[in-house]
Amino acid sequence: MDRQQFQLDSFLRENIKDLKPYSSARDEYNEVSGDMVFLDANENPFQNGVNRYPDPQQYKVKSQLSKLKDISTDNILLGNGSDEVLDLIFRAFCEPNKDAIITLPPTYGMYDVLANINAVRNIKIQLSSDFEPNYDDVLSAANTQAKLLFLCSPNNPTANSFKADTIEKLILNFKGIVIIDEAYIDFSKDESWIRRLKEFPNLIVTQTLSKAYGMAGIRLGVCYASTEIISVLNRIKPPYNVNELTQLKALERLSKPTAISEEIKRILEQRDWLILELKKIEFVDTVYASDANFILVKVDDADTRYTGLIQQGIVVRNRTNQPLCENCLRFTVGTQQENIKLITALTNL
C-alpha cells in the first residue's frame, strides 16, 4: 500500500486504539545518572548487578543495532525472542474470533500457534512446488478479515528466499500488514527489507539474535517498522520484556560485529561443503538450494533415515509431515567436525 492510502488506525483493534500503557517507575523518570537516589520502584537497594529493573526501552541495545543496521532507534522494538514480537503484532491488529491472517505453508510453525492462542483464523495458502508464494491465490484469499500476511524469507523449512518482485507486489497489493520474518537474513545473498521500510507503511520486518548472532539462549527478537507501528507495539508490550542479563549479553556481542561475520562466513563455507557431500549420498533424492543455515533434503524414507541417525547420536528435524516436504529432513549446518560426523553417519546408513 502506498502512503496516501494507508491509515494505520483502520487496522488496529478497537481496544488498542486508545489504550493507555502501564507507566513504570523507569518510564516516569529515566535520566539515569550516577548520583541520583532511586527510591521509586521498590527495588532492593543493595547492588548485585541485577537489583534494579532493566531499561524498559533498551536504549543501549537499540543504539548499537541502529548503528549496525543504519536505521533509527524509533524504528526498532525489541522483544523476548521474535516469538514475543510476533505475538505483540497479533494483539495489536487482530480481533479474536473475527480477524484472520494468511500464512504460506510449509513455513515456521509459530504463526499458526500464535493464531490459535489469539483466536485468529489462519488462512493457509500453500507455496508452489518450487516453494514460492502463489501470488494470485494469496490475493484472492485476502478479504477484509485478513489483517496480516506472514512471509518467511528465507523460509523455514524450505531454506529459499522468495523472489523480491513477488514480495514487493504482495506488499503493494495486500490490504493489510505484511510481516517479513527475516530470522535467517544474515545467511542470505538477498538484502534485508528494512532498507525499504520508508516506501511501505504496511511493512514490518522481524529479525532475531537467535540464529546468525549465536544468542538463542538470551531470547532477543527485533522488530523493524514505521515509527507509527513501533509506537503502537510499544504501548502494548510488557514494560520490562527484555531482562537486564539479555541486554548486557546482547551489547557485548553486538559490539564485536566482525566476530559475528566471521562465524557466518564459516557456516556458509560449511553449508557449501555439506551440499556437495549430501548429493553423493545414495538414498538422497534432492538437496534443495539454501539461503539459510540449514538444508532441506528429500530422501527415500525420512522416518527410517531419521531413526538411523538418532541411533548414531545425531538429531535432525524430520519434516515429512509438512506439506510439500514428504520424506524431507532438515539439517542445521554445524561445526566442521559435526558436519563430518553427519556425513559419516549418513554414509553408514
Ligand SMILES: *Cc1c(COP(=O)(O)O)cnc(C)c1O
Ligand atoms: C528460529 C526462528 C525464529 C526465531 O525465533 P526467536 O523467538 O527469536 O528465537 C523466528 N522465525 C523463524 C522462521 C525461525 O526459524
